[in-house]
């Protein structure tokens with residue numbers, strides 16, 4: 593009956609994301625879905641066609657934490673977690689591909705082309721100092737249905753920064769994303785996976801969920817495209833979040849690897865998609 597199914601599914605959700613269970617707020621996360629709209633269904637506040645460039649002033653700092661949803665609904669804040677999410681709850685063989693540190697015009701377009709060829713959506717955790725020089729790539733990411741996440745401005749070790757510096761790193765990057773894609777980022781990833789309490793608190797204040805990863809391809813060590821492919825295929829499992837990079841060095845191996853493991857994962861029955869977040 594419905595209740596059992598709900599409980600079962602909730603149990604699966606909790607089991608699938610220990611961090612979520614720890615925070616006791618599994619309901620905030622939407623299940624992974626590949627068929628929904630590319631962006632949240634909630635209406636964007638900006639009227640008319642999506643504004644790009646510097647024409648529209650960013651309201652990122654001023655926007656309410658959760659301004660979406662019916663006015664009568666109680667505001668739902670992004671929870672302050674004590675650990676990042678490591679994988680994504682979902683049904684069946686779903687996985688999430690993530691690409692960090694970009695965008696880089698030498699590699700990101702190739703990755704976008706491959707994802708588009710297979711009609712797969714992914715997540716890009718961009719750095720503000722890269723994004724500001726490549727706004728058109730951010731716009732293309734959003735147009736292609738990918739999720740653009742916040743990976744700080746200059747990729748520092750957050751654990752060595754004060755709150756004010758961490759906030760600035762997050763806010764500046766969030767503003768660039770907001771202006772380029774038409775909405776602020778809803779996901780954050782700490783550089784080097786170095787999280788601290790301030791990062792969780794400030795990220796939540798800015799409406800972002802912290803996402804880490806399950807499978808690290810270590811592609812930044814340039815181990816060879818074949819090794820990257822092996823790491824992804826060996827690590828493949830339901831709910832897995834894969835970490836790769838589209839910038840920060842020579843990422844041609846990462847580009848080549850994707851062309852190999854993506855069709856392979858699809859042939860194995862995996863559904864590559866992006867996590868959803870319930871607006872309220």
Ligand SMILES: [Zn+2]
Pocket residue numbers: 692693743747782783784
């Ligand atoms: Zn990074």
